[in-house]
Amino acid sequence: MQRQREDFARKEANALVSSVVPLLVVLIILIFIAFYWADSDETHEFGELRKRRQREQREQREREQREREQQLPPPGFKLLHTLSGHTDLIPSVAWSPDGGLLASRSGDSIRLWDTTTGLPLHTLSGHSDWISSVAWSPDGRLLASGSDDTTIRLWDTTTWQPLHTLSGHFDSIYSVAWSPDGRLLASGSFDSTIRLWDAKTGRQIRALEGHTSTITSLSFSADGRLLASKSYDGTVRLWNADVWETVAILNESSSNNYADLSFHPKSLILATLGELDTVIRIWDLELATILNTPSAIPSVHYTNAKVVLVGDSGVGKSGLGLVLTGQPFAPTESTHGRRVWTFESEEVKLDGGRKETRETLLWDLAGQPGYRLIHQLHLNEVAVALVVFDAR
Numbered sequence: 399m400q401r402q403r404e405d406f407a408r409k410e411a412n413a414l415v416s417s418v419v420p421l422l423v424v425l426i427i428l429i430f431i432a433f434y435w436a437d438s439d440e441t442h443e444f445g446e447l448r449k450r451r452q453r454e455q456r457e458q459r460e461r462e463q464r465e466r467e468q469q470l471p472p473p474g475f476k477l478l479h480t481l482s483g484h485t486d487l488i489p490s491v492a493w494s495p496d497g498g499l500l501a502s503r504s505g506d507s508i509r510l511w512d513t514t515t516g517l518p519l520h521t522l523s524g525h526s527d528w529i530s531s532v533a534w535s536p537d538g539r540l541l542a543s544g545s546d547d548t549t550i551r552l553w554d555t556t557t558w559q560p561l562h563t564l565s566g567h568f569d570s571i572y573s574v575a576w577s578p579d580g581r582l583l584a585s586g587s588f589d590s591t592i593r594l595w596d597a598k599t600g601r602q603i604r605a606l607e608g609h610t611s612t613i614t615s616l617s618f619s620a621d622g623r624l625l626a627s628k629s630y631d632g633t634v635r636l637w638n639a640d641v642w643e644t645v646a647i648l649n650e651s652s653s654n655n656y657a658d659l660s661f662h663p664k665s666l667i668l669a670t671l672g673e674l675d676t677v678i679r680i681w682d683l684e685l686a687t688i689l690n691t692p693s694a695i696p697s698v699h700y701t702n703a704k705v706v707l708v709g710d711s712g713v714g715k716s717g718l719g720l721v722l723t724g725q726p727f728a729p730t731e732s733t734h735g736r737r738v739w740t741f742e743s744e745e746v747k748l749d750g751g752r753k754e755t756r757e758t759l760l761w762d763l764a765g766q767p768g769y770r771l772i773h774q775l776h777l778n779e780v781a782v783a784l785v786v787f788d789a790r
Contacts, residue, residue, distance in 0.1 A: 478516065479511075479513075479515075479516025480516070481500070481502070481509075481511050481516060481518070483509060483518055484502065484504040484505075484509065485504075485505070486504045486505040487504060488502050488503070488504045489503060489504070489530075490502075490503060490531075490532070491503075492532050492533065492534060493513075493534075494534050494538050494555075495534055495535075495536060495537065495538040496538055497513065498512070498513060498514070499511065499512065499513060499519070499555075500513050501532050501534070501541060503529045503531075503532050503543070504529075505528060505529070506523070506525045506526060506527055506528060506529060506545070506547075507521055507522060507523045507525075507529070508521070508522040508529060508532060508541070508543055508553075509521050509522075510522070510558070520558045522541075522543070522551075522553055522558060524551055524560055524563075525543065525545040525547050525549070525551065526545075526547045527545050527546035527547040527570075528545065528546040529543050529544070529545045529546075530544050530545060530546060530570060530571055530572055530573075531543070531544045531571065531572065531573050531574050532544075532574075533574045533575060533576055533583075534576075535576050535580045535597065536576055536578060536579070536580045537580050538555060539554070539555055539556070539580075540552050540553065540554065540555060540561065540580075540597060541553040541555055542574045542576070542583055543574075544571030544572070544573065544574045544585055545570070545571055546570040546571070547570075548565070548567045548568065548569060548570060548571065548587075549563050549564060549565050549567075549571070550563070550564040550571055550574060550583070550585050550595070551563055551564070552564070552583070552597065552600065561600070562599075562600030563600075564583075564585070564593075564595050564600055564602070566593050566602045566605070567585065567587040567589050567591065567593060568587075568589040569587050569588035569589040570587060570588045571585055571586070571587050571588075572586050572587060572588060572612055572613055572614055572615075573585070573586040573613060573614060573615050573616050574586075574616070575616035575617055575618055575625075576597075576618070577618050577622050577639075578618055578619075578620060578621070578622045579622060580597060581596070581597055581598070582594055582595065582596070582597065582603070583595045583597050584616045584618070584625060585616075586612075586613025586614065586615070586616050586627060586629075587612070587613060588612045588613075590607070590609050590610060590611055590612065590613065590629070590631075591605050591606065591607055591609075591613070592605070592606040592609075592613055592616065592625075592627055592637075593605050593606070594606070594642070604642055606627075606637060606642060608635055608644050609627065609629040609631050609633065609635065610629070610631040611629050611630035611631035612629060612630045613627055613628070613629050614628050614629060614630060614652075614656065614657040614658065615627070615628040615657060615658045615659045615660075616628075617659055617660050617661045617668075618639075618661060619661045619666055619668075619683075620661060620662065620663060620664050620665065620666070621666070622639055623638070623639050623640065623685065624636050624637065624638065624639060624645075624661075624666075624683075624685070624688075625637040625639055626659055626661060626668055626670075627659075628650070628652075628657045628658065628659045628670065628671075629652070629657070630652050630654050630657065631652075632649060632650065632651050632652050633647050633648065633649055633650065634647070634648040634649075634650050634659060634668075634670050635647055635648075636648075636683075636688065638689060645688050645689060645691070646688055646691070648670065648681075650670050650671065650672045650679070651672060651673060651674050651675075652671075652674065652675060653674040653675040653676075655675065656675065657671055657675055658671055659671065666682070666683045666684075666685055667680060667681065667682055667683065668680075668681045668683055669681075704758075704782075740757055740758075741757075741758040742757065742758040743755065743756070743757040743758075744756055744757075
């Protein structure tokens with residue numbers, strides 16, 4: 399009998415434990431959730447409080463700055479004009495070479511101001527995104543603007559109409575710079591390349607590669623023999639403008655905020671930013687030493703010219719292409735897309751022991767109407783076009 403009571407008591411105890419333990423687990427979980435929510439609320443409240451304090455401090459700082467702005471200027475300062483009209487931030491302004499005009503960029507437009515009267519003369523619109531840089535040509539006849547829409551526009555300053563739209567970069571334009579003679583425009587982009595443009599024709603002459611991050615600033619030397627480029631990759635590169643090779647690399651750390659550089663307007667002196675853009679360094683450059691120092695960077699030079707065969711479908715472009723490239727003639731079906739053959743290839747010796755591979759490429763473009771729009775994208779790269787048609 400005693401044993402039965404002990405077994406019964408043991409079963410009762412086990413039953414109690416098996417029912418209480420889950421309740422304890424649930425209670426612990428609920429307590430943990432409650433503490434988590436309370437902590438989250440406190441964290442959220444603290445974060446909101448910090449944001450509110452930061453906003454109040456910024457507003458207070460802006461009020462104080464505006465109040466100081468109303469004070470009289472220092473002796474010797476005479477306010478000529480206050481130019482108003484932009485509806486967004488104005489990151490920068492640029493004087494025309496003769497000082498008669500001032501260009502200001504804001505948003506996706508540029509305003510031109512008469513500096514004598516202070517009146518707005520023109521508003522230049524056409525870019526579809528934020529304008530990041532503007533630069534006057536040395537003679538003042540052109541104004542270049544680079545934009546986040548990946549294009550550069552050259553504006554004729556007599557008509558204020560776009561003369562050329564330069565396309566070729568794959569990301570936002572960060573900086574533009576004119577050569578001293580005004581014949582070339584250099585552009586630096588978030589795509590890590592520098593591109594050189596013929597200002598007269600608007601055609602791309604060359605793409606310079608070497609930087610591994612955004613190109614933030616460009617500057618030509620006064621004699622036009624060097625181009626300096628600054629990048630978020632922490633380097634300044636000097637390019638020989640005769641052959642467009644990197645002739646020197648200067649390590650200058652960047653804050654990834656804004657990294658600038660500038661050549662002296664008359665001397666071969668370069669100003670750069672270093673130590674994460676917190677100091678300015680002035681460099682006196684010895685051109686002969688820089689150009690005669692062997693480059694530690696291996697480079698391969700390659701140029702090509704494109705000859706394109708165009709015409710309607712079925713007029714014999716593919717067969718002609720085979721014959722021109724020295725291949726035996728063979729009947730072909732109508733080409734869809736394009737075919738590319740090497741028409742001629744040679745290695746040429748250049749000055750200084752350098753070599754360059756030059757090729758002439760023959761493009762056979764499809765004649766079907768559906769492909770013609772795609773082919774138009776490549777026509778600015780073509781040196782010669784051969785039109786093939788059926789004379790029957």
